[in-house]
Amino acid sequence: MTERPQADGEVVGVQPAAADAVTETLAVANKAKADLKLQQRVEQTAGETHRRALRKRRMRDNLHGYAFMAPQLVGLLAFMIGPLVFAIILAFMKWDGFGNRTFIGFGNFETVFQNEQYRKSALNTLWFTALQVPSLMVSAFLFALLLQRTGPMKNVYRTAFFAPQVTATVAVSVVWLWLLNPEISPLTAGLRKLGWAAPPDWLNDPTFVIPAVVLVSVWQGLGYQVVMFMAGLENVPSSMYEAASIDGASEVQKMFRITLPLISPTILFLSITSIIGSFQVFDYIYVFFDTTAPAYGRTIVYEIVQVAFREFNFGVGAALALLLFIALLLLTGLQLIAQKKWVFYTE
């Protein structure tokens, strides 16, 4: 038998009926393949259209978002990011605030590190922080605890504690100037009555200047921290205390096992903001001593203002500010690393 030439798609050596069936099957398969491709193409096209539409919509939404944020963003760029970058650049330049700026590398930093007074002022600032932050936080926490138990008078006390916070620091400082005057101060008179024969002249005694400023700043800052602690305390579920009571826990145990862990985020927040604030202390010093603060009463920000605006040396001022910024970033970073060990988030 002579086999006929093989046609395309024809199965060799297969009977015609069977071959027809196979051909049909192949056609169906091919059609299905083509349909699939078509469907994919359609889907692809539809998908692209959909994605394009989505992109467009997202862009439109974003534009709206940016438009709404624009006033804030412009402000942020103009008054935060811009000056921030300018100050960083300035730290490497010599500039008296008027004429051309000259790049001097790390010259300003050399000046800063060689200046004995700046070292003293940095130590004063650290001393202030070491005294002020714990004093403020502990006293605020204690007052918040007490205020939790004052019942209907809570808001009255809270307002009273908060009042100094909304009072201008300059006004507070002026009042305290008189309160710290040893000749007329009720504070000094009180200390005498308590048996301290010769209370210090707070703002003239090198040992007591920084503690005096701490006293004023704690008095003024207390209200804010009390309110924050009270908010934190109110968020501690009462069921926990009840369960602890049933289990026979003492008040001290409740404090250390429930209260403090549950308000640890508040403690962390307040410690970070307090440390940053304490490193930037300036206004009290400026009102107490004007432009001639004694060496033992000067802080870093006071030095920044003096060197920039009185000595017209903006480069050194910016270098000091940059170092302060880096110190605060590092300190805050360390706090955030350390918080993993002791801060407890309920969510």
Added chain:
Amino acid sequence: MTTLNRRTLLGASAAGISAVALTACGGGSGAGPGGGGTTGGKSGDAKADYMKAEGNNFGGSISWGSWANPGEAKRFNEYAASFKQKYGTDVKFQVVSGDYASKIQTQLVGNAAPDVFYVGDNMMAKLVENNALVEIGEYMKSSASRSPFDQHLTNLLDWCQPKGDGKFYGMTVDCNPATFWFNQDLLQEAGYGDDPAKRFEGGAWTQEAVDELFTKVTAKGKKAHVLESGYGHWLSWMTTFGGKPWADNGDCQIDKDDACMKAIEWMWGHLDKGTMTYGGSLPKGQGVDALFYAKQLATIPYGRWILPNLKELKFNYDIAPYPTIDGKEIMPTVVYVAAMGVNAKAKNVDLAKAFTAIYTGVEGEKARLAGGGNAVPAVKGLENLVEEDNPPLPKHAKTFNDLAGKGYAIPLKIANNAVVASNLGTVVDKWIKAKVSAADFGKKLTTYINTGKES
């Protein structure tokens, strides 16, 4: 998608808050270089109409800025209105409140400073160095000026030529000589006999006389005198006792000048004995002038600015020059001053110069100081202004003029170095509180003024 959790938010907030410390230093003065040419603006020549001695209608407008308390601001606005009426020039006065030097500096850098403005003694050198002020001496010396240069107390103008080259960049608006005020009642209670003014008239206002005053008042339980850390206080004592703190080339030579060193020893002696009180040891916020007002302090070396307050009080007071070695001559002592300068970028420099000349001249000073002024004229021909009260207050008010005519403004060696000008009071405070010896004080002071560095 990244979610903003509490930790991230806390971290970001903290970083943001700490950035504020750095941002604050940027000062927002990122504008380009502020120095313009010394002429700047639209400058004409001496032939411009309003520069001529005749012809009143200047026209145009000018902006003027200065520090001012509410009373002064009222008076300045009245002067601006009268200037408009007389010269047709619209003068826009603005009070620069708060930290004057830094605000004016920011305005200058941002090309927004007034056409004419007050210049403090700590600002002049820096403004001149940066060509922010117009040279005004040539105009003031020309026939076009309505306020001839020689009419001004030229002994108070050195600081307006920071380079010492005869080019003046400001004219003193008025002045306040450090004057020896005394409470007559306290001196009488202390049994001090003739007061300093009488002793001066009798040629007996000597170092011994002031020693006796300090001793007697202190023995009565009151404070006799307060020495403050500002240069005006210790420098006046040095020069009134014949000291020559400055060498011919302008360098400080306190440690090499016998009279200066003796004056320091004299001050230190009184501080040691408690017959003179150091101001830095007084409670902060308790002004030295407040002690004088409260009749707790017998003498005070302040300017005429305390007169308005003294008029409200019920005790007898008078003034005298500082005591001297010979007891009859007035020696040079410090005079506190401020000047008016013309912005190098003023809209119309010639008009600004003309305004400055009139303002700092007889006409302007009379308008501002008459009827209860708190300063002393810095031009000749207005001597009677300090005696306008009837009877004059204080009785020897003419002494203000004598002191202004003999005194000196901030020494160039201090004014020209911003580090020294800014920190001199602080380092002196530190040395006095550390009780350094008179000899060491002289040496440290000389080195610091000459180099800006502590030895």
